[in-house]
Amino acid sequence: MPATDRVKLHELYFQPLLSQEAIHQRVVELGKELHDRLDSGDPSFIIMLKGAFVFAADLVRASRLSGEIGFVRTSSYSGTETEGEVRLLIPPEEDLIRNKDVVLIEDIIDSGLTMRSFLPKLRKMSPRSITLVTLLHKPQAQRVDVAIDLIGFTIAPKFVVGYGLDYDGLGRQLPAIYQLEEAY
Numbered sequence: 176m177p178a179t180d181r182v183k184l185h186e187l188y189f190q191p192l193l194s195q196e197a198i199h200q201r202v203v204e205l206g207k208e209l210h211d212r213l214d215s216g217d218p219s220f221i222i223m224l225k226g227a228f229v230f231a232a233d234l235v236r237a238s239r240l241s242g243e244i245g246f247v248r249t250s251s252y253s254g255t256e257t258e259g260e261v262r263l264l265i266p267p268e269e270d271l272i273r274n275k276d277v278v279l280i281e282d283i284i285d286s287g288l289t290m291r292s293f294l295p296k297l298r299k300m301s302p303r304s305i306t307l308v309t310l311l312h313k314p315q316a317q318r319v320d321v322a323i324d325l326i327g328f329t330i331a332p333k334f335v336v337g338y339g340l341d342y343d344g345l346g347r348q349l350p351a352i353y354q355l356e357e358a359y
């Protein structure tokens with residue numbers, strides 16, 4: 176692979192995993208799938224900040240559904256590792272959840288700890304339904320069960336960046352997705 180394909184963020188190197196085109200194609204498919212599932216109503220799109228902001232912007236438009244958009248912010252990663260404790264920094268607005276069909280949009284489900292912490296809080300707010308969509312899923316890294324409704328790509332248990340995902344704050348604006356190089 177040409178050295179120029181690699182990306183350096185802080186001290187780490189990352190190599191291409193999913194191209195812009197592959198992501199776009201899959202997001203269009205996910206949008207159609209969401210449209211078919213939620214055709215009858217105006218869902219609330221709840222976007223997990225910061226990581227899901229790029230995926231959600233594309234997915235919401237690809238779905239061609241109307242409905243309100245809200246944001247939640249959780250945080251638990253330091254570098255490439257979860258700290259285990261999931262902080263809810265921005266909770267959802269109650270009126271976007273109660274009696275609503277909620278489409279919860281995540282960039283990645285890795286250990287599953289973020290969803291294990293957040294989903295019970297969301298359920299307590301009495302949504303009519305929850306549809307959990309994630310662009311990326313790492314089944315081999317998952318430590319707890321999470322019921323995921325729609326998955327964009329199943330990937331290996333390696334740290335990834337780009338298309339909203341960061342390594343220590345960097346890399347979110349990369350248009351493609353890159354994975355950590357094993358040896359360099």
Ligand SMILES: O=P(O)(O)OC[C@H]1O[C@H](OP(=O)(O)OP(=O)(O)O)[C@H](O)[C@@H]1O
Nearest residue numbers: 224225226250251252285286287288289
């Ligand atoms: O399944 P898990 O192991 O819990 O990992 C998934 C979560 O971790 C990342 O968020 P992070 O806490 O890094 O916050 P960020 O979205 O602001 O980067 C990612 O965006 C998911 O929300």
Ligand code: HPA
Nearest residue numbers: 285333334335336340341
């Ligand atoms: O692989 C990852 N990359 C970026 N952020 C993340 N948050 C959980 N897993 C990841």
Ligand SMILES: [Mg+2]
Nearest residue numbers: 226252340341
């Ligand atoms: Mg992060």
